[in-house]
Amino acid sequence: MAAEPRQKPELIEREAEFSTISGHPIEPLYTAADAPADPAATIGDPGEYPFTRGPYPSMYRGRLWTMRQFAGFGTVEETNERFHYLLDQGQTGLSTAFDMPTLMGYDSDHPRSLGEVGREGVAVDSLDDMEALFAGIPLGGVTTSMTINAPAAIALAFYVLVGERQGVSAEKLGGTIQTDILKEYIAQKEWCFPIEPAMRLVTDMIEWCSEQMPRWHPISISGYHIREAGSTAQQELAFTLKDGFTYVEAALERGLDVDDFAPRLSFFFNAHVDFFEEIAKYRAARRIWAREMRDTYGAKREESMRLRFHAQTAGVSLTAQQPLNNVVRTSLEALAAVLGGTQSLHTNSFDEALALPTEDAVRVALRTQQIIALESGVTNTADPLGGSWFVERLTDEMESAAYAYFARIEELGGMVEAIRQNFPQREIADASFAYQQELNERRRIVVGVNDLVQSDEGETPILRIDPGLEQKQLDRLQATRARRNPAAVESALTELRRAAASEENLMPSILVAARALATEGEMIAAMQEVFGTYAESPVF
Amino acid sequence: MTEAATARKIRVVVAKPGLDGHDRGAKIIARALRDAGMEVIYTGLHQTPAQIAETVIQEDADAVGLSILSGAHMTLVPRVVELLAEQGVDDVLVTVGGTIPAEDIPELKKLGVAEVFTPGAGTEEIVEFIRAGARERHERDGQHP
Numbered sequence: 001m002a003a004e005p006r007q008k009p010e011l012i013e014r015e016a017e018f019s020t021i022s023g024h025p026i027e028p029l030y031t032a033a034d035a036p037a038d039p040a041a042t043i044g045d046p047g048e049y050p051f052t053r054g055p056y057p058s059m060y061r062g063r064l065w066t067m068r069q070f071a072g073f074g075t076v077e078e079t080n081e082r083f084h085y086l087l088d089q090g091q092t093g094l095s096t097a098f099d100m101p102t103l104m105g106y107d108s109d110h111p112r113s114l115g116e117v118g119r120e121g122v123a124v125d126s127l128d129d130m131e132a133l134f135a136g137i138p139l140g141g142v143t144t145s146m147t148i149n150a151p152a153a154i155a156l157a158f159y160v161l162v163g164e165r166q167g168v169s170a171e172k173l174g175g176t177i178q179t180d181i182l183k184e185y186i187a188q189k190e191w192c193f194p195i196e197p198a199m200r201l202v203t204d205m206i207e208w209c210s211e212q213m214p215r216w217h218p219i220s221i222s223g224y225h226i227r228e229a230g231s232t233a234q235q236e237l238a239f240t241l242k243d244g245f246t247y248v249e250a251a252l253e254r255g256l257d258v259d260d261f262a263p264r265l266s267f268f269f270n271a272h273v274d275f276f277e278e279i280a281k282y283r284a285a286r287r288i289w290a291r292e293m294r295d296t297y298g299a300k301r302e303e304s305m306r307l308r309f310h311a312q313t314a315g316v317s318l319t320a321q322q323p324l325n326n327v328v329r330t331s332l333e334a335l336a337a338v339l340g341g342t343q344s345l346h347t348n349s350f351d352e353a354l355a356l357p358t359e360d361a362v363r364v365a366l367r368t369q370q371i372i373a374l375e376s377g378v379t380n381t382a383d384p385l386g387g388s389w390f391v392e393r394l395t396d397e398m399e400s401a402a403y404a405y406f407a408r409i410e411e412l413g414g415m416v417e418a419i420r421q422n423f424p425q426r427e428i429a430d431a432s433f434a435y436q437q438e439l440n441e442r443r444r445i446v447v448g449v450n451d452l453v454q455s456d457e458g459e460t461p462i463l464r465i466d467p468g469l470e471q472k473q474l475d476r477l478q479a480t481r482a483r484r485n486p487a488a489v490e491s492a493l494t495e496l497r498r499a500a501a502s503e504e505n506l507m508p509s510i511l512v513a514a515r516a517l518a519t520e521g522e523m524i525a526a527m528q529e530v531f532g533t534y535a536e537s538p539v540f
Numbered sequence: 541m542t543e544a545a546t547a548r549k550i551r552v553v554v555a556k557p558g559l560d561g562h563d564r565g566a567k568i569i570a571r572a573l574r575d576a577g578m579e580v581i582y583t584g585l586h587q588t589p590a591q592i593a594e595t596v597i598q599e600d601a602d603a604v605g606l607s608i609l610s611g612a613h614m615t616l617v618p619r620v621v622e623l624l625a626e627q628g629v630d631d632v633l634v635t636v637g638g639t640i641p642a643e644d645i646p647e648l649k650k651l652g653v654a655e656v657f658t659p660g661a662g663t664e665e666i667v668e669f670i671r672a673g674a675r676e677r678h679e680r681d682g683q684h685p
Contacts, residue, residue: 100559100610104586112588115615116559189561189585230564316564320639320659353659355611355641429567436568440662449660462641465611538584540567540574 017443021274022232023434024397030389036396042287043392046341046382050290052283052395053383054341055306060379066344067369068145068310072097072122073356074469075476076133079122083137085359089366093175095145095346096133097121098155105151105192105528107521108473117470120356121147125473125519128480130158131165140168144175145220145310145344150192152179153201153507154523156209156218157514176217176266176310179205182243182415185536186424188225192524195416197531201506203250208507210261217266219247220310226424227270228316230432233281236270237398238405239415239424241288246415248297258297262304271337271345272314273329279385280394282309282340287395288402311337312346318353321448323460326350331368338372339385345369355462422539429540477519484517492516493526500530550578550674553604555592556585557620560610565637569605572663573670589616593623596632602674603633605666613640613648621652631680633673637661 011028019025036042044050047057056062069091071082083094099121101113107125108117117123124130134144139162148155156177160170181198184191191198202219209218223240231239244265251261267285272278289307293299313333318326327350334347347365349357357365373379385391412418419425438444445451492513499509506527513523554570556563563585574580581599583592596604606617617636624632636648637657645656655669 100612104559106559112559112586115612116610119611120560184561187561189563190559228562228564230568354639429571432564433568433571436572436663440664446660450662459642464641467614536584538563538567538582540570540582 017438020233020277021272021435021444022234022277022431024232024234024277024401030393032389034389034393036392039387039392042396043386046386049294049302049305051286051306053386055286055308055343057382059341059382060338060373061382064373064379065338065342065369066093066143067091067366067373068093068095068344068346069362069366070095070097070145070147070312070346071362072099073120073463073465074118074122075473076122076124076129078118078469080133080135080137082359083134086362086366087137087142089363090370091366093143093145093344094137096147098146098148099123100190102520103148103150103190105521105524107519108470108477110521115470117473119465123473124155124158125477125521126480126517127158127161127514128517129476130155131162134162138168139163139166140172142174146175146177149178149181149184149188150190150198151520151524152177153205153510154514154520156205157507157510160213160511161514170212170216171214173213174215176220177205178222178268179219180222180243180268182246182419183222183225183240185419185534186226186239186243187229187231187428189536191534192528193531194534195419197500197527198534199250199416202247203254204505204507206247206251206261206264207254207256208505209264210256214264217264220266220268221247222268224268224270224312226428227272227314229428230316230435231428232431233272233274233277234398234401235405235424235427235431237281237285238402238409240267240269241285241292241402242406242409242415244289245292245296248293252297258293258299259301259304262293262297262299263301263306267307267309269309269311269337269342270314271311271333271340271342273317273333275332275336276391276394277398278333278336279340279391280398282311282337282342283391283395284398284402285309286341288399308343310344310346311340311342313337313348315348315352318348318350319446319448320353322454322457323350323354325448326353327364327368330365331372334368335372335376335378338378339383341383351460351462354460356465358461358463422537425536426539480517480519488516489513489518489522492518493522496523496526497530500527548678550603550671551581551599551601552578552670552674553581553583553592553596553599553601555583555587555595555604555606555620556608557587557589557592557606557616558608558610558612559586560608561585562609562638563607565609566605566607568663569607569637569666572667576667576671578670589619589623592620593627593629596624597627597629601632602677603635603670605670606634606636608636608638608640611639613638614644617648617653618651625652631677633670633677635666635670637666
């Protein structure tokens with residue numbers, strides 16, 4: 001891309017690493033020589049193929065991003081209160097964090113759930129819990145995001161039935177469920193089944209939603225957790241898009257038309273602290289997705305090529321030391337996501353390296369987005385950074401790095417096979433260790449951690465989860481078990497096992513079991529009888 | 541940095557109790573300890589306290605590092621310590637790493653946890669702590685000079 005080697009003037013430079021946080025080298029200066037050869041083809045205008053400059057022509061002049069703070073702790077009652085609080089503070093969409101037992105398919109009264117119920121999210125065992133979680137929130141009037149993967153089909157069934165109880169049909173429900181199981185095996189590590197049956201469930205959901213839930217995103221293909229596990233920006237981009245292509249291929253193999261399901265695929269990226277690298281990552285993601293969807297997968301509709309994403313600021317960038325500094329980190333990260341063209345955003349709270357956030361900390365995080373949206377002026381024009389020599393060059397380099405990874409993954413036999421061989425897991429572990437070494441050697445600085453340390457730090461008030469909430473959830477679960485018809489539950493679970501052993505779509509059987517008040521743990525256990533479980537051989 | 545060939549290698553179990561999948565820290569520590577010449581057994585994710593205690597005993601570990609970011613430390617750590625004590629193991633250095641609120645640390649130490657490493661702790665500091673603790677154990681055993 002650079003036409004000829006530029007003449008570098010004699011530069012006086014500080015002793016420092018001039019590279020991104022991912023280790024990507026940065027030149028002292030970018031000039032017109034770094035401009036893309038064919039800007040009309042590779043950049044275009046916002047809202048036009050290949051969408052490098054953004055998915056929509058008017059971007060934030062048309063509509064601001066959705067401010068969506070992830071929340072969940074304790075029982076459904078505490079979380080429902082937090083949801084109402086966030087909506088009252090001007091939040092525009094809901095986002096549910098489930099607790100670890102729920103994410104792993106264990107009911108709250110399972111022995112493995114002890115001590116974990118309601119700790120890192122909200123416990124949802126049955127349809128009753130999901131209904132109480134959204135009490136007083138008309139599902140026709142909000143969009144909801146649910147961060148759950150291995151048991152996603154069950155959570156979706158619960159949500160659809162809550163809508164039904166409220167009189168809102170499935171076709172009117174808007175929102176996103178994460179469902180991205182490949183990144184679980186790669187990074188987040190909350191699984192229930194081996195990879196193949198897990199992929200089948202994902203495909204079942206994509207198929208079912210393409211018929212029943214036109215406003216719903218059945219999957220949010222996620223780089224967030226890959227990055228949090230210690231990957232570079234390049235790895236996050238490459239592994240996420242490759243996961244996405246793998247889901248597309250699975251749906252095509254199922255016989256679906258790409259233009260029927262692709263418009264409902266959505267993405268979720270990290271917003272890390274290296275400002276320009278992140279912006280380049282989002283721009284490259286849109287361009288690669290558009291090209292591959294059109295040229296490799298035969299998409300005809302623009303909606304199928306238009307990558308839209310949610311972003312969350314980087315939890316991993318937060319420090320336990322001098323935690324108020326995290327407000328600044330989060331602001332920079334959020335600004336990168338906005339200048340990179342995000343459709344929705346979660347900003348972390350400054351106390352999250354210590355515990356789940358307090359209400360005060362969450363409010364500052366939400367206000368951070370509101371200040372960017374309403375005061376900073378960056379929303380006045382679409383893609384204000386488009387055409388920056390540096391940004392365009394970095395975008396091109398991001399793209400090349402992603403394609404280099406695609407080629408390596410293809411050599412291994414595709415993403416599923418690469419995961420089996422621990423390839424992405426090892427790449428992430430290596431990157432994460434290399435970064436830690438840079439911190440140890442102070443080649444990279446984190447303020448307050450390995451430089452500018454302050455010894456007399458005050459106490460930061462943190463959210464304590466009342467241990468009594470675990471018992472409260474156990475009581476709720478017991479009440480649900482007591483009031484249901486055991487014969488109906490048993491026959492629904494038998495039917496679910498039968499469906500799991502067949503090739504039919506599992507969503508209808510899951511809906512029947514959910515309606516009979518079968519718990520999540522019971523449904524997962526029934527499917528595990530057919531599918532088996534998963535264990536990894538970890539690499540470090 | 542590595543242990544002298546004559547001395548018994550320090551054996552460390554790095555364990556992830558509970559259900560959370562946050563293994564970035566555990567893997568970094570496991571690798572740093574290994575690079576420092578120790579024998580590292582990483583249990584992998586989602587281990588119960590009973591599984592961890594069993595690994596520590598079977599591997600005749602000098603130290604165990606429990607990595608927890610799920611908020612369940614006040615349930616899981618005491619259980620590991622109890623299970624080790626029940627089986628007569630009282631000389632293994634138990635350390636904890638993760639998002640542990642400052643006010644929980646004294647209680648964990650009272651239970652017998654030697655040290656708690658919170659976010660931002662350097663790997664060198666952790667390696668040195670384990671090395672010193674394991675040496676003490678070796679000396680107490682009298683098996684090694």
